[in-house]
Amino acid sequence: MKKLLGLIGLVGLLVVLSGVACCTKPPEELAMAKDAVKKAENACAADYVKSELDKAKETLDKANTRYESGKRWRRCTETKNLSMQTIELAKKAETDALAEKEKAKKEAEEYIAKLEKCIEKAKGEEANVYAKDEFNQAVAKYEEAKKLFASDECKYNQVKDMLDEAHEMLKKSVAIAKAEKERIAEEKRKAEEAARKAAEEELKNHPKEWTVVKGECLWKIAGYDKIYGDPFQWPLIYKANKSQIKDPDLIYPGQVLTIPRNVSEEEVKQAIKEAKNRTWPVENFLFDGK
DSSP: OHHHHHHHHHHHHHHHHHHHHHTSSOOHHHHHHHHHHHHHHHTTHHHHSHHHHHHHHHHHHHHHHHHHHSOHHHHHHHHHHHHHHHHHHHHHHHHHHHHHHHHHHHHHHHHHHHHHHHHHHHHHTTHHHHSHHHHHHHHHHHHHHHHHHHHOGGGHHHHHHHHHHHHHHHHHHHHHHHHHHHHHHHHHHHHHHHHHHHHHHHHHHSOSEEEOOTTOOHHHHHHSTTTTSOGGGHHHHHHHTTTTOSBTTBOOTTOEEEOOOSOOHHHHHHHHHHHHHOOOSSTTSSSOOO
């Protein structure tokens, strides 16, 4: 019986000693686990499958802690087990990250192509003219996103977010441009309407035509305030209507006479001079000549 107990004690002692000997240095699995986590990080797992990478790193931390502070007779086995779990989690994170990265890259490329078309469309809406600041900000954000796409494969999702932001900027620039063009068009319409009314009023107060009524003559017509306000300017009317006035002393009711406008100061002076120096059929025919 004593021999049996002694044998059991010896075996137990050997197990303990073997356990201690096993973990005099970190097991290979722990180093492999660290390498696996590093590979997952290099595959951009932190950007595409962060929760998976965090789980692998958490398990790796447990393996390190177990090795550093675990009970001697268990830490070797438990460290190995946790390291193997870490390797499995890290490999999955790496595989999933690579798949997500490829998917994000394809989507980012589609976003870039789409935004290029949106930029051209915004130009067609003249956003680059009527909303220049907003349009330029959108283009700058687009260029920044393209630069990031080309330089960092871990940031494809960020590229998409930046392109979404640029797209919203473009939409805003188009809306601003549309509103600005409508405002300008409305101002132009109002200006044209005001000009039309002013022209109508001007025509009403200073007509370009005059229909002769009974008792009128060129002298009298030229003297009206809405014509020239000066009867001595009647030669202006006569010269403009020679085709239908054979004798400036004879005009007839119903005749539609052209009233010259925008005549020069020299033409007015010349007309007045002619009127005052004209020889009338009889003395003092229409005025005393003073």
